[in-house]
Amino acid sequence: xxxxxxxxxxxxxxxxxxxxxxxxxxxxxxxxxxxxxxxxxxxxxxxxxxxxxxxxxxxxxxxxxxxxxxxxxxxxxxxxxxxxxxxxxxxxxxxxxxxxxxxxxxxxxxxxxxxxxxxxxxxxxxxxxxxxxxxxxxxxxxxxxxxxxxxxxxxxxxxxxxxxxxxxxxxxxxxxxxxxxxxxxxxxxxxxxxxxxxxxxxxxxxxxxxxxxxxxxxxxxxxxxxxxxxxxxxxxxxxxxxxxx
Numbered sequence: 001x002x003x004x005x006x007x008x009x010x011x012x013x014x015x016x017x018x019x020x021x022x023x024x025x026x027x028x029x030x031x032x033x034x035x036x037x038x039x040x041x042x043x044x045x046x047x048x049x050x051x052x053x054x055x056x057x058x059x060x061x062x063x064x065x066x067x068x069x070x071x072x073x074x075x076x077x078x079x080x081x082x083x084x085x086x087x088x089x090x091x092x093x094x095x096x097x098x099x100x101x102x103x104x105x106x107x108x109x110x111x112x113x114x115x116x117x118x119x120x121x122x123x124x125x126x127x128x129x130x131x132x133x134x135x136x137x138x139x140x141x142x143x144x145x146x147x148x149x150x151x152x153x154x155x156x157x158x159x160x161x162x163x164x165x166x167x168x169x170x171x172x173x174x175x176x177x178x179x180x181x182x183x184x185x186x187x188x189x190x191x192x193x194x195x196x197x198x199x200x201x202x203x204x205x206x207x208x209x210x211x212x213x214x215x216x217x218x219x220x221x222x223x224x225x226x227x228x229x230x231x232x233x234x235x236x237x238x239x240x241x242x243x244x245x
Contacts, residue, residue, distance in 0.1 A: 021061025024054040028062050032071050033168060034136050035175040037082045043072075044079035085172060090222070093169050098214045100163055104151045105194065105210035109203045112153035114195050120146040121191040140171050146191060150210075173221045190216070 028048060031037045048059045063080055066072045072080045123142035144167045151160045190213040197205035 017057055018061070020054060020058040021065075024048075024052060024058040024062035025065050027052050027054075028059075029066060029069075029071065030137075032066070032082055033171040033175070034140065035172050039082055039172060040084040041082050042075065042079050043082065047079075089169065090173065093166050094214065094218045096162070097166055097170070098211060098218075100159060100166075101147065101150075101214055102207040102211040104154050104156075104159060104163065105197075105206040106203045107154040107156070108150045109198060109201055109206050111155070112150055112198050114198050116149055117146060117191070117195045117198070120149060121195065124191070136175055140174060143174070144168075144171070150194075170221075 028037070037043065045056060045059050045063070048054070048063075049056060052059075054062075063072060063074075067074060067080075071083050073083065075081050120142050124139055124146065144164075147167060148160065148164055151163045154160070190209060194206060194209045194213070197209055
């Protein structure tokens with residue numbers, strides 16, 4: 001979990017309360033997406049208040065919003081469960097990405113800023129920039145920005161919003177690989193190949209590389225998920241609809 005960043009002995013009403021609720025939501029959501037709050041684990045309002053330094057009202061605002069996004073589930077008399085990672089979720093996310101991202105790459109040819117992509121790819125190289133939690137944050141932000149820069153270049157706002165949501169869902173899977181194996185997915189080759197295709201204005205190559213990247217990433221991700229399960233056991237459930245595998 002994150003170290004407490006905001007400490008308010010009292011929580012003013014109205015605007016200040018909404019602002020603190022947003023801050024609580026942002027901090028807790030970040031830790032869910034980076035798996036510092038372990039998938040499937042239980043948390044209580046009191047635990048979140050103690051960890052993040054927010055008051056009860058702010059935590060409730062945050063939990064209400066997180067529940068709406070299905071990142072937590074209320075469990076009567078127990079608290080809240082951090083959303084488990086399910087095989088169905090993984091399959092659905094990859095099924096959409098493998099269709100949408102190659103299309104986005106093709107449409108972005110002649111539009112995307114390749115210098116920006118070079119900077120974002122370089123930002124994904126996080127091996128020597130500090131402790132593991134910081135490396136996870138930096139890599140996830142840079143990798144997401146790389147893919148969304150391509151989507152944004154298409155000019156299709158719905159495509160951009162959809163891929164942004166999918167990247168957020170994917171982030172927990174990426175974080176599992178970091179947390180267990182202490183490595184990031186090896187994406188440098190694909191990113192650079194994609195940039196070259198954009199520089200060459202080669203629509204077919206950009207589309208093909210994007211598809212290969214997602215398919216390879218799916219295999220790597222599932223290997224890391226299962227490695228996480230093997231190491232963490234029942235504390236990191238991978239479930240399907242109706243039960244645990």
